[in-house]
Amino acid sequence: MLAEQAAEAIAERTGVPRHRVAVVLGSGWQQAAAEIGAPHASIAMPELPGFGRPSAQGHGGMVHSVTVNDNNVLLLMGRQHLYEGYTPQQVVHPVSAAIAAGAEIVLLTNAAGGIRGGLRVGEPVLIADHLNLTARTPLEGARFVDLVDAWDPELRTLAKELDPSLGEGVYAGLLGPQYETPAEIRMLATLGADLVGMSTVLEAIEARSRGARVLGISLVTNLAAGVTGQHLSHAEVLAEGQAAAPRLGKLLRGILER
C-alpha cells in the first residue's frame, strides 16, 4: 500500500503518469546522474510516503524525473541501508515505489570493495549474480521468488555492447557498517564473491518479486580488506567515485538511451 501511495505522489509531483525506468544511484554515482540529463522535476525523498532520510555522507536524498530519448526515467539519489537501522521493507521501499510508479527496469548502482584479483579502483563492474549474506529479506509470506537470471542477461549484454571493457562479477551483500576483516574477505573469495558491499541485494530481490528486470553496476572504490594490506577509509571511497563519474555518466546515459 505504501508503495502505491508513494507512486501516486511521484506521478502527481512530477506530472509524469509512469516512469518506465528507475535508477538507484549509490555512493560515488551522484555526479554521474548529471550526465544523464537535467531533471524536469525533483522531489525531496522525506516528502514522499515511506521514504526515510538517507544518511548524510554520499547520498543526495532527492528523486529526479528526467527524460532520455522519450523514456521517462526516475533517478533515486541515494538509498537507505540496513546499517542505518531501516527494516528490509524500508530499505527496498524506493524501488517498490518506483515499480508501482511504472518502472519495468531497475538499474541498481553502488560502490563496492573489489575482492577478485585484477579489479582496479575506479572500475565499474556489471553484477552477474549476488550472494545475500545479510540474513534478511524484504519478502514476507510464501513469496517463493525465482532468482535465476535475476541480473538480466540481455541488459548485461546491452551494457557490454556499450562499453566492451566492462567485466562482470558476483556481488556479496553484507549488513555492515564495518568493513570486513582480511579473513572475512578470504572467506568471501572462497564463496565466489568478486565484489562486496552493504546494499543492493534486498532491492534486487524486491524488484524481481515485482516482475521488474534488474541491471546492477558496482563501482570498485576500494580493494577489499587484506587484498592490498592497506587500511580502508570512507573518504577515499567517495573520492574515487567522483573521479570515475564522467565514464559512469556516459555508460548510464548510453544504457538509458537504448
Ligand SMILES: Nc1nc2[nH]c(I)nc2c(=O)[nH]1
Ligand atoms: N562491506 C563492504 N562494503 C563496502 N563498500 C565499499 I565502497 N567498500 C566496501 C568493502 O570493502 N566492504
